[in-house]
Amino acid sequence: MKKFIYLFNEGNSDMREVLGGKGANLAEMTNIGLPVPYGFTISTEACNHYYESGKNISGIVEQQILAALNTLEEKTGKRLGDIEHPLLVSVRSGSVFSMPGMMDTVLNLGMNDKTVQAVAKLTNNERFAYDSYRRFIQMFSNVVLGLDIFYFEQLLDEFREKKGYKADPELTADDWKEVIERYKLIVKRQARMEFPQNPQEQLFLAIRAVFDSWNNNRAIVYRRIHKIPDHLGTAVNVQSMVFGNMGDDSGTGVAFTRNPSTGEHQLYGEYLINAQGEDVVAGIRTPEPIHVLEKDMPNVYKKLVATCQLLEQHYKDMQDIEFTVERGELFILQTRNGKRTAQAAIRIAVDLVKEGIIDKETALLRVDPEQLDQLLHWRIDHMFKREPLTKGLPASPGAATGVVVFDADEAEKLGKEGSKVILVRPETTPDDIHGIVASQAIVTSRGGMTSHAAVVARGMGKACICGCEKLNIDVKNKRFTVGDTVVNYGETITIDGSTGEIMLGEIPMIEPKLSEEFKELLSWADEVRDLGVRANADNPTDAQKAFEFGAGGIGLCRTEHMFMDPQRVPIVQKMILAETFEERKTALKELLPMQQGDFEGIFEEMQGLPVTIRLLDPPMHEFLPDKEELLVEVTRLQLTEKGSPELEEKELLLKKVQQLAEVNPMLGHRGCRLGVVFPEIYEMQVRAIFYAAANVLKRGTAVKPEIMIPLVGHINELQRMRRLVVETAQQVMREAEVEFDYLVGTMIEVPRAALTADQIAEQADFFSFGTNDLTQTTFGFSRDDAEGKFLQTYIEQKLLPDNPFAVLDRDGVGKLIETGVKLGRSTKSNLKTGICGEHGGEKSAIEFCYMTGLDYVSCSPYRVPLARLAAALATIRHGKKKVEISSR
Ligand code: PEP
Ligand code: MG
Numbered sequence: 001m002k003k004f005i006y007l008f009n010e011g012n013s014d015m016r017e018v019l020g021g022k023g024a025n026l027a028e029m030t031n032i033g034l035p036v037p038y039g040f041t042i043s044t045e046a047c048n049h050y051y052e053s054g055k056n057i058s059g060i061v062e063q064q065i066l067a068a069l070n071t072l073e074e075k076t077g078k079r080l081g082d083i084e085h086p087l088l089v090s091v092r093s094g095s096v097f098s099m100p101g102m103m104d105t106v107l108n109l110g111m112n113d114k115t116v117q118a119v120a121k122l123t124n125n126e127r128f129a130y131d132s133y134r135r136f137i138q139m140f141s142n143v144v145l146g147l148d149i150f151y152f153e154q155l156l157d158e159f160r161e162k163k164g165y166k167a168d169p170e171l172t173a174d175d176w177k178e179v180i181e182r183y184k185l186i187v188k189r190q191a192r193m194e195f196p197q198n199p200q201e202q203l204f205l206a207i208r209a210v211f212d213s214w215n216n217n218r219a220i221v222y223r224r225i226h227k228i229p230d231h232l233g234t235a236v237n238v239q240s241m242v243f244g245n246m247g248d249d250s251g252t253g254v255a256f257t258r259n260p261s262t263g264e265h266q267l268y269g270e271y272l273i274n275a276q277g278e279d280v281v282a283g284i285r286t287p288e289p290i291h292v293l294e295k296d297m298p299n300v301y302k303k304l305v306a307t308c309q310l311l312e313q314h315y316k317d318m319q320d321i322e323f324t325v326e327r328g329e330l331f332i333l334q335t336r337n338g339k340r341t342a343q344a345a346i347r348i349a350v351d352l353v354k355e356g357i358i359d360k361e362t363a364l365l366r367v368d369p370e371q372l373d374q375l376l377h378w379r380i381d382h383m384f385k386r387e388p389l390t391k392g393l394p395a396s397p398g399a400a401t402g403v404v405v406f407d408a409d410e411a412e413k414l415g416k417e418g419s420k421v422i423l424v425r426p427e428t429t430p431d432d433i434h435g436i437v438a439s440q441a442i443v444t445s446r447g448g449m450t451s452h453a454a455v456v457a458r459g460m461g462k463a464c465i466c467g468c469e470k471l472n473i474d475v476k477n478k479r480f481t482v483g484d485t486v487v488n489y490g491e492t493i494t495i496d497g498s499t500g501e502i503m504l505g506e507i508p509m510i511e512p513k514l515s516e517e518f519k520e521l522l523s524w525a526d527e528v529r530d531l532g533v534r535a536n537a538d539n540p541t542d543a544q545k546a547f548e549f550g551a552g553g554i555g556l557c558r559t560e561h562m563f564m565d566p567q568r569v570p571i572v573q574k575m576i577l578a579e580t581f582e583e584r585k586t587a588l589k590e591l592l593p594m595q596q597g598d599f600e601g602i603f604e605e606m607q608g609l610p611v612t613i614r615l616l617d618p619p620m621h622e623f624l625p626d627k628e629e630l631l632v633e634v635t636r637l638q639l640t641e642k643g644s645p646e647l648e649e650k651e652l653l654l655k656k657v658q659q660l661a662e663v664n665p666m667l668g669h670r671g672c673r674l675g676v677v678f679p680e681i682y683e684m685q686v687r688a689i690f691y692a693a694a695n696v697l698k699r700g701t702a703v704k705p706e707i708m709i710p711l712v713g714h715i716n717e718l719q720r721m722r723r724l725v726v727e728t729a730q731q732v733m734r735e736a737e738v739e740f741d742y743l744v745g746t747m748i749e750v751p752r753a754a755l756t757a758d759q760i761a762e763q764a765d766f767f768s769f770g771t772n773d774l775t776q777t778t779f780g781f782s783r784d785d786a787e788g789k790f791l792q793t794y795i796e797q798k799l800l801p802d803n804p805f806a807v808l809d810r811d812g813v814g815k816l817i818e819t820g821v822k823l824g825r826s827t828k829s830n831l832k833t834g835i836c837g838e839h840g841g842e843k844s845a846i847e848f849c850y851m852t853g854l855d856y857v858s859c860s861p862y863r864v865p866l867a868r869l870a871a872a873l874a875t876i877r878h879g880k881k882k883v884e885i886s887s888r
Pocket of ligand 2: 749770772773
């Protein structure tokens, strides 16, 4: 018979797929001897079985649950529904990947009109027993029977008001009894049934509800965002209850074994005295920091610290634990690898190596390259004198500016329209997830460092401030006030999630610097990786960033930006409008020293590292005014200024613009086709590059220029262009009386180039795969049209797994890269190969490039650190290459 149910002592941490993350952990903790309340796990397979059986718990599963329950009852000496020693259990979801707050939980199950009396007697605390019972009715009715929590809260609010109470602790046992009777009436009215009194019936209803919650809307959205497959299903953990609300020697809390924001090695977290777990998560009472526990209950604190050490030694990673103290006794309810900011991930990984707990490769594997992006974002300029409006808890670091919105739907709407928004709420719930996704940052007036908003924001790398109690939020009238200051919907604020400060208006920000731990981790990545990482940089400032972030050279310098400088555009236009070769040469002569200056700056910044410079690529009309606008202007002048020189000039310009207009510029007169028709343009560029190289060399800095020809599709194109480059180089070297090495290579960005790479390699010292254009030409998509019109539909309807312009299409574009590398190297075994499309900074493409044997990837300077780590991970996962290549 298939096993669907596992007692906690029957599982272990390798059984995540079957037991879910939480179940596997509970089993593991039980086995290493931690104080875990006993219970059993209903497997993810049982969940799938439930769906396969048309949402039915089959006879086999039912039998196994009853048998496990029997064991649990024997172990604890309590029985479900027993009127002397009743067993109370929690029923919690637990999927393979953590999905915080997305699915359902029921606590105190087993309570009914009889067992509540037993609990009162056993604990000698009638008030507590009836409070627990009413919590149970409320939660069960909401989660299992699907009733809106509002009915219960409204009733309770009215009850408190009537009695003149301010808070729940003022309610007496008799008050709770009265509330319970009214709660039951709500159930009867809204659910058209009596509140179930049979604990076994309660149990099976709750198990069903947890299975069903796998497919609630928020869980589905969360899975989509985090790319968690739908077929995994959730496990259900049934565990005996312990109580944190049995008086001032009880409590409940959440602790991280290290600081999840900064990574510092200190016990971190918060707890509430005399409270149940949901009080912490719901953020209704603001919890105390964990060190207060040391004062309140020194022995429990000592045991907690020791337990944390044991957990870290065992799991070899930072843990996020939930604990409860029941009458001075510590119980660990769950532990998992704690979610952390990028900054903390790095610090923890590096520290764990230094503490001898993990090795360097494990440390590298602990950091997700994508996460590093967070650290390379802007933060508030420290020279700026801040005038914070107010301060909350620094729940997730980073700074952000945006307009204030008070509702998740609104945040989503404005975010989609391109506005930067900051979502301000009393607290967030899993139903706000779409609004959080669309916001720059989140601010809540309630809740602590482990509230929903804080956990979700940290996971997404968004700035977040919680528990900002001075913030009076008026959701209905769309405004918040702090003292006398009123901030309305749509006004701009800036927040600093690292300090918890909220400021009015927009504030100057500065670029981030790499921390010492970050540099250390990257140095380990460099020791491991054997894939080079270069940067795409078009000017000395970007080149400087690239060098600072550890790029091994420039893989793509797009020279068109040098033509687009506003001061140069008139000369560029003169060059394009030239009627004769001589006229064009004159304009080019003016451009040459300007471009030479740019190249000198770039060579200086790169200090002898290779610099790949691509000759002019875009079609010429991109440097001329817009055709439509010009037409309007000419028509206007024809009516008002007939015969004027201005009109004549504009008419001439219009004629040229019309001549140069293309039906499909993406496939038009661009790339090396420009160099073939106007060789003097390419010659000027090459001259500027080599003059710059000669000057920098004479000043004592090494140079490694690599000239790259764009959009080659036929060997004859490259042959012609190569000759031009070589002849120009010889002239410059003679003129300047200096010798330097240089390479001439090509981009591979049309399929024909990849398919004839064996021929092309005869004329190329290197290939650089331009996967932006290669994706366009392989799919036959024009990127602007595709992304603007139909690609979203393709992705939504799963015709394509991802946007191929963001995530490399391994099957199609990837196959052309493989073919290109293989054919190219069949001609020239030492042919250098790289990638310089946007994919060069994407972790999956980087892995692919490594597997395909490319020598380097090139990406935006800000993604260089990420690429260095991703390259190291590719080596760790796929093994080292035999041939060492030079990679800085
Ligand atoms: C490419 O096509 O991938 C490329 C790098 O060139 P560009 O994006 O400038 O067309
Ligand atoms: Mg291109």
